[in-house]
Amino acid sequence: MFTKKVILLGILQLVFVSLIVTIFLNLWNIDLRIPLNYQGDTLWFLVPIKGMIDNGWTYEIPQLSAPFSLSAAAFPSMTNLDWAIMKVISLFVEDAGTVLNLFWLFSIVLTAWSATLALWLLGMRSWLALGLGLLYSLLPSAFMRNTAHISLVYYCVPLLCLFAIHITRDSDYPHASTVRKIGYFAALAQGFNYIYFSFFAVLLFFFGSWIGYRRNRSWKPLHGAVLASGIIIISSALNLLPSYISWKKYGKPPNMEFKVPQEAEIYGLKLRKMLVPHEDNVVPIFSNWGKRDKSIPFPIENENTAARLGPFAALGLLLLLAVSLGLVRTDMVQELCIIKPIASLTLFSLLVTTVGGFGAIFNEIITPDIRCYNRFSVFIAFFSIAGLGIWLQTRLKLPSSQMQWKLVGGVVLIVFSLYDQLLHTHSLNSLRPNDEKSAYAEEQFVKLLEAKLSSGSSVFQLPITEFPGGMKERMFSYDHVRPYLWSSHLHWSWPSFSKRHRNWLAQVGNLEGEALAEALVLSKFSVVWVDRFGYGDNGDRMISKLIAAGANDILPDAHPRYVTLDLEPIAARLRQRWGVDEFKQRQVTLFDMPSIQWNDGFYSEEYSPNAGQKFRWSQAESMIEINNETDTTKSITLAFLVASVGRQGNLTVSTEKQKIVVPVKDEVTPVELPLVLEPNTTQKIKFKGDMERVPLPVGETRDLRFYFYLMGLHLR
Structure with a gap:
């Protein structure tokens, strides 16, 4: 099987891919330590890589989720084969950015190898399999997703x-x-x-x-x-x-149920985006088409734009659709018979993945976990390239006086498509100057901070952001990863991705100023890291309150975006005020507080800019669970504010042993419910409201009856 010809094809692909990506991505002129895309999801994908470098593997990362540890394995986005390859790379380089970049570049080579082998096994001539395998490995998807969607490398x-x-x-x-x-x-x-x-x-x-x-x-x-x-x-x-x-x-x-069925429509595949050429193509008709498509405000344009096929695969897709519709004969030559099943597989793929397709029905009836159906465009791309490649090869075999022109035409089409696809490297290259500038400044700032802190010190990151996702003001998702990437011996509070961490965060997340500083000191944090981009007022209010409480700016004016505040003066004051025993007791109380789990009947947490607080809507009936995971009995009070909008009624709050009825109206009503939790037990609290549904705009389908503010637990 692995003949000299196959080995030669592999060597040629390695050379061709290496030359092309080196030239078009200017690899000789960049710092590989900085990811080729230093923003968005790339930052999250760097987390397991750095965790692997620092700790041996990716599953547990003690440097994150302080004051605890991040169980990264809890996020079910495992790519163990990719990580194994990255592990080998990490034996030779020591930083996460270089490992990520080298893996992504190597994945292009792997894709070229597998595509060439697959096409050759389909009966394609070596030179054609080589050219089309190269074309497939350099799909627009490869460059548009790049390191930001590293889990979508498609070499298999x-x-x-x-x-x-x-x-x-x-x-x-x-x-x-x-x-x-x-x-x-x-x-x-x-x-x-x-x-x-x-x-x-x-x-x-x-x-x-x-x-x-x-x-x-x-x-x-x-x-x-x-x-x-x-x-x-x-x-x-x-x-x-x-x-x-x-x-x-x-x-x-918590928050693992963040996918919803309608996202199959939002992230579905669009035929228009698959066929459109690049707007910078030198051929006017293609350039005008691309620019026209980009100028029209089509709805729900998102990552589905990365499904673009390139001219060759787009033409192949049209050919296969024509075959499926019976517009093209495939029975003239024996070799063409294979095109019909390829066309059927392509049509099936399109019907599943397109907006409003069978994939959306699957999400509606079974599960919404697979939501971004546009990502399967790489399957359609292979079928399209293979189908058109087989059709071209068959045409070249037919006796004809125009054979040379057919050969030239096929080669020109491949080269032209490769050119059009590689235009996407321009956008990656355009990110480099700003990415490198940001990375260098952040690296320097973190190194200055580490020089002032002892090894193992914990840093609390503000503002608090959600995970997964978590955009806030000018902060993008996963921006809190940035300091961790350049850190060697500090622990960081982001992300909150466990029940224990979320419960702890519920105790400190709504605090400010002196109360926040005291809670952080008790939680063993040495420094507060403030990302000004996460605040509408540039973080001035939060920073001034912490400074008023006694925190010091460690690195004044060292970075335009970040501020780091030392909590040690506050810690010294608290130890002196409370003494050793009370200090430890307060720590135990903070860490061992029972947790609240929101169950059936509640909607996702929302934020009210007017009130400056988070709240949560409920249906007519709902339930929470309060978990005491310690070995001691807890006497607590469940406290919250409840209200409705334009509706009045009674809210019944009940446990197995008690029941209270609370009048609910537009103004918030404070409620306190005393509870006794036995060791390692869970107590269910049920809510039932008799008020009517809150009137909502057309298209809003939620059943909203009443909402809660500031629900929390307090020891008695």
């Missing part, structure tokens, strides 16, 4: 597509046995990576087996699909096993 996809095509065929074609073995291997590899492509591969396998059965009247295709799908499912379960273990040990993290 060509082999998964190859196996899906194999299932539709009879098993007596050349290399059939090899293709089957490679398919099983690809299924195993994909199972240990991001769940998205694993999910879609299983769908393709079963649809392909139905085509195979219809064509061959044999159950063999189904047997192959079941075996390959079983391999993916088992390996995916093993891949996600650390998440299950983390959930078992620490409980399922």
Whole structure:
């Protein structure tokens, strides 16, 4: 199987990809320590990489989620195969940015290898498989997603597509046995990576087996699909096993139900975006098309723009759709017969992934966990490139006086498409100056801070942001990762991603000034880190209150965005005021406070700018659970404010042993409920309101009856 020809193709692909990405991304002129995209989701993907470098692997990161530790495995986005490759890279380089960049670049090479191999096994000539494999590895998706969506590297996809095509065929074609073995291997590899492509591969396998059965009247295709799908499912379960273990040990993290069915429409695939050329193309007709498309305010344009195929694959997609509609004959030559099942697989993929497609129905009826169906465009891209490549090769074999012109035309189309796809490197290159400037300034600031703090010191990060996500004012999601990336011996409070951390944060999150400073000192924090971008007033109010409480600016004017405040003067004052015993007792009280878990009937937490507080709406009936995970009995008071909007009624608050009735109106009503929690027990608190539903704008479907402010627990 691995003949000299295959090895030669692999070497040539390595050379071609290396030359192209080096030239078009100016790799000789950049600092590889800084990610090629130093913002957004890239920052989150750097977390497990740095955790792996600092701690050996990615699952537990003690440097984050202070005053505790981050169980990174609790976030079920495992890519263990990718991490294993990164681990090998990290043996030679020591910083997360370089590891991420080198892995992403190597993934392009891996994709070129797998695509070339898959196309060659489909019967394509070596030179054509080489060119089209290169084209596939450099899809617009690769550059538009880049390191920001590193989990979506697609080096397994060509082999998964190859196996899906194999299932539709009879098993007596050349290399059939090899293709089957490679398919099983690809299924195993994909199972240990991001769940998205694993999910879609299983769908393709079963649809392909139905085509195979219809064509061959044999159950063999189904047997192959079941075996390959079983391999993916088992390996995916093993891949996600650390998440299950983390959930078992620490409980399922809060806010994990952040995906909703309608996002299948928001992040669905758009045929228009797949076909459109780049707006900077030198050919006027393509340039005008691209610019016109970009100028029109089409709705829900987001990451689905990364599904662009490039001219060659776009033409291939149109060919396959024409075949599916019976507009193109595929029975003139034996080699063309394979195009029809490829076209069927493509049409199936499009019907599942498009806006309003079967994927949206799946999300509506079964689960919304797979929501960004545009990400499966790489499957359609492979089918499209393979289909058009086979059609071109067949045309070149037919006797004709125009053969040379056909050959030239095919090569020109490949080169032109490659040019159009590589235009996306410009946007990556344009980010570099600002990214490098930001990274250097942040690195220097963190090093100055570390020079003033002892090893292991904990830093509390403000403002408090949500996880996952967490945009606030001018802060982007995951901006709190930035200082951690350049830190060598500090602990950081972000993210809040466990029940224990969220419970602790509930005790300190609404505090300000002296009360906040005291709580942070009790929580063993030495410094407060303030990101001015997270505040409408540039953080001035928060900073001034902490300084008034006794905190000192450690590095005044050292960075225009960040301020670091030393809590040691406050800590010394508190130790002197309380003494050692009371200080420790207050620490125990803060860390061991029972937790509140919001259950059925409640909606997600919201923020009221007018009140400056968070609140949560409830349906007519709802419930919370209060968990005492300590070995001591807790006498507590559940306190909250409750109100409605334009509705009045009574709210019944009940436990197994007591019941109170509270009148609810527009103005907030304070409520206190005394409770006694036995060690390691959970107590359910039920709420039932008899007020009518709050009137809402057209299109708003929530059943809102009453809402809570400032729900918290206090020891008695």
